[in-house]
Amino acid sequence: MLWYEQSFGVDYLTVYNHRNGEQAAREVAQMLKWLRLPQQAKVLDLCCGMGRHSLNLAALGFDVTGLDLSEALLKEARASDTFSQVHWIHGDMRCIPSTSLTFDAVVNLFTSFGYFEQDEENRKVLLEMDRVLKPRTKWIIDYLNPDVVVSGLVPLSERKSNGLMIHETRLVEGGMVKKKIAVYEEESAPRHYIEKVKLYTLADFQRMLRGTSLVIDQVFGDYTGSTYVTSVSPRMILVGNKL
Template sequence: MSEWYETSFGEDYLIVYRHRDFCGARHEVERMIQWLDLPQGARVLDLCCGMGRHSLALSQAGYEVTGVDLSEVLLREARAQEGADKVTWIRSDMRELPLDGGFDAVVNLFTSFGYFEEDEEQVKVLKEVFRMLKPGGRFIIDFLNPAYVTEHLVPHSVREDGDTLIDESRRIEHGYVKKEIRLTSKQAGGPPRKYQERVKLYTLEDFRSLISAAGLKLEAVHGSYDESSYDAENSRRMIFTGVRP
């Protein structure tokens, strides 16, 4: 039986998340550049790059970028964008990368973490971040804030995208935030296409332990890309920055 992340990042994902824009990615990358403090031409790995929004913005900012993702559909979209030829695109599981490392920075953005059931599997990801970085290399991991998600969770929403009806149900269950997505074609009819997304809810202290277990050093936690300091109750995100010692 396939894991949810092996089936959910396909053609329908492009419909569900069409609203994610490249302009927003440029704003976020501008902030990341300040946090990373990297010289022009530095090597950056975008781990779980998706459709390549941040990889392309990092490349345009003057970095040598490699984008890695498990989804061939999302990588196809990334390769179709303007400027994509300047980025190296690789299909791989984030727990076992076909790369030798030597990167100045690794970024893992918009909750592309916590996909696995066992903590040991998440640590494998972080150990790969360690292995990819040169000594003194820096990382950013952008994760959701569990307390904020729990407090502001929208249990159910319905919207339309052209001919497609998108029905999304969300719940907190057994330490995970789970989303069920149903897509129905209004014209063609037929049964809905169903997908699940599941992310393990790690607290700040949990993350400290995971990052330490991988040999990385956590330096700061931000609550957003607008430089707000992290607040356990009110911040939308937990954005971790740190270094390989």
């Protein structure tokens, strides 16, 4: 089983339970300033996870589709969608299961890009975004800042969450930042997971976008809209359009 098929299960909800709806609402408010979407615009939340951003977008009146590979996270998303506002789709971001749907915006958030070791596989995500976006529409990729990740890497940490002890080790290897997670529950044997993200620079994104209709318009360093600075910015948020 590939790491991303295993890691985004029930334990993921505990490991990342510090990500909440209030934070997502603030991020959505900023994203909308960048996107400037028309009323009832069709938005694809690509790798929607447990649906925090999808639900906030839907609550503001947008026609939202949330796609994710994890059935566990989609189950959580559907349970939170009490008014069935979002179209939830199970699928792989490299092959969006949509032949007729097109969107006014695609957002890819919380470092949901770079999961694959080969550049060609990661570029497929960009090609799919290009395919499902209407002309003259907008997109966002909220990605890590590789320079800050490498310089500030914490090799080992542990914490307690929902009664579980979580051990995390981090390293950079083969051009990817890797996090190994061990979840301990009472006397049970620990459950082990791994997460991997390819470390791409802004120049790498520009290279991978060649041959597509996607253009980067702005690059921000966080959700306050600060200018991206490679040495200090916590994030690298790409905001662009499709020609």
